[in-house]
Amino acid sequence: MNCETAQRLMATNDPALAQHLLSCPSCITRTHARYYEAPPELEQKIRRSLSNEASSQHGSQWRWLAIAASLLLAASVAWNVAMLRSRVDPERLLAGNVLSAHVRSLAGTHLLDVPSSDQHTVKPWFDGKIDFAPDVKALEGFPLLGGRLEYIEGHPAAALIYGRDKHTINLFTWPSAASAADASQTLNGYHLLSWSGNGMTFWAVSDLNETELRQFVSLYRQK
Amino acid sequence: MDPARRLALFEQTVLPHLNAAYNLARWLTRNAHDAEDMTQEAYLRAFRSFDTFQGQDGRAWLLAVVRNTCFTWLRKRGNQPVEEFDEQMHGAADESPNAESVLIQQAALGSLQECVEALPLEFREAIVLRELEELSYKEISEITRVPVGTVMSRLARARKRLQECLAGALS
Numbered sequence: 001m002n003c004e005t006a007q008r009l010m011a012t013n014d015p016a017l018a019q020h021l022l023s024c025p026s027c028i029t030r031t032h033a034r035y036y037e038a039p040p041e042l043e044q045k046i047r048r049s050l051s052n053e054a055s056s057q058h059g060s061q062w063r064w065l066a067i068a069a070s071l072l073l074a075a076s077v078a079w080n081v082a083m084l085r086s087r088v089d090p091e092r093l094l095a096g097n098v099l100s101a102h103v104r105s106l107a108g109t110h111l112l113d114v115p116s117s118d119q120h121t122v123k124p125w126f127d128g129k130i131d132f133a134p135d136v137k138a139l140e141g142f143p144l145l146g147g148r149l150e151y152i153e154g155h156p157a158a159a160l161i162y163g164r165d166k167h168t169i170n171l172f173t174w175p176s177a178a179s180a181a182d183a184s185q186t187l188n189g190y191h192l193l194s195w196s197g198n199g200m201t202f203w204a205v206s207d208l209n210e211t212e213l214r215q216f217v218s219l220y221r222q223k
Numbered sequence: 224m225d226p227a228r229r230l231a232l233f234e235q236t237v238l239p240h241l242n243a244a245y246n247l248a249r250w251l252t253r254n255a256h257d258a259e260d261m262t263q264e265a266y267l268r269a270f271r272s273f274d275t276f277q278g279q280d281g282r283a284w285l286l287a288v289v290r291n292t293c294f295t296w297l298r299k300r301g302n303q304p305v306e307e308f309d310e311q312m313h314g315a316a317d318e319s320p321n322a323e324s325v326l327i328q329q330a331a332l333g334s335l336q337e338c339v340e341a342l343p344l345e346f347r348e349a350i351v352l353r354e355l356e357e358l359s360y361k362e363i364s365e366i367t368r369v370p371v372g373t374v375m376s377r378l379a380r381a382r383k384r385l386q387e388c389l390a391g392a393l394s
Binding site: 025026028029032033034035036037038042043045046047049050051053054057102188 | 226227229230233234241242244246249250255258259262265266267270273298328335336339350351353354355382383385386389
């Protein structure tokens with residue numbers, strides 16, 4: 001029995017014939033089970049929710065793009081700043097190193113390699129230890145305390161130590177080809193004055209007030 | 224893929240099967256309101272996972288999403304023996320006499336509807352996919368994620384039940 005016959009027989013509503021149909025439950029289902037069609041408004045609802053979903057995905061794509069772009073921007077700004085700093089700052093870096101040497105010399109027990117107030121003792125002491133002869137001077141009001149060997153930025157340097165009341169001044173000097181302009185800066189409350197001349201670089205560091213430190217420097221440079 | 228193109232492609236390949244989706248959801252949930260919700264939910268899910276669509280039959284792919292959506296929902300509601308469905312236990316011999324007597328009262332040849340609705344979920348699903356969607360055993364097996372043998376035995380049992388249900392209604 002095919003499905004059309006089944007359908008025709010069922011329409012007769014004759015129980016005896018209908019009984020016969022039971023040999024083909026598959027046919028009955030195909031012909032008599034309801035095929036539910038979607039309500040007409042459902043398609044519109046679905047289209048709406050899909051387009052919402054698509055635009056939110058679209059939006060989130062842009063959002064991610066925006067986030068990625070701003071991260072990139074931030075990274076590049078940071079990098080540029082870092083580059084700028086490192087470009088601007090060999091001087092600042094050097095100042096940091098000089099200050100470290102100064103603080104280190106005061107913090108430990110190693111302020112002086114050669115404790116002497118006599119410039120003629122201190123100067124020869126460096127002889128043979130470094131390949132340059134630092135200019136050791138006796139200065140009015142700033143007693144010489146001695147000398148020390150330092151190492152700044154990978155180069156040996158002479159540290160001449162002067163006193164002023166209870167303050168200590170480290171005057172660092174080492175040979176350098178480049179001549180730098182006079183400079184002064186304050187780092188962590190310490191004053192640093194630097195200059196160059198005769199193929200040498202000089203850095204004077206102290207917690208002494210700036211005026212007196214300048215006084216010290218000009219005295220040293222005059223002599 | 225460009226979102227606008229993705230949507231267009233989805234509407235073109237999947238949206239035309241709305242009736243099939245709704246019909247399956249309607250038979251599985253057995254009411255119009257839930258069927259609408261399930262269909263809408265299934266379409267959203269399908270759209271979100273449209274990337275897994277490999278250009279196969281859009282209808283079978285969508286029906287798999289619909290049935291998973293319905294099963295998840297039915298399981299959550301906990302009023303359907305979905306999880307621990309035992310083929311043996313649900314054999315024709317084990318029908319609950321109570322349900323049977325209800326069916327006998329309700330069922331008539333003209334109300335085949337009730338007989339199909341009274342089928343256990345997995346049987347009902349197999350019958351709808353086979354008789355109403357006219358899908359192959361293989362397609363049904365892929366949609367319902369059971370072996371073809373299981374599909375065939377479910378169909379055989381479902382038909383036998385229908386036959387009994389109808390016979391009861393006519394006697």
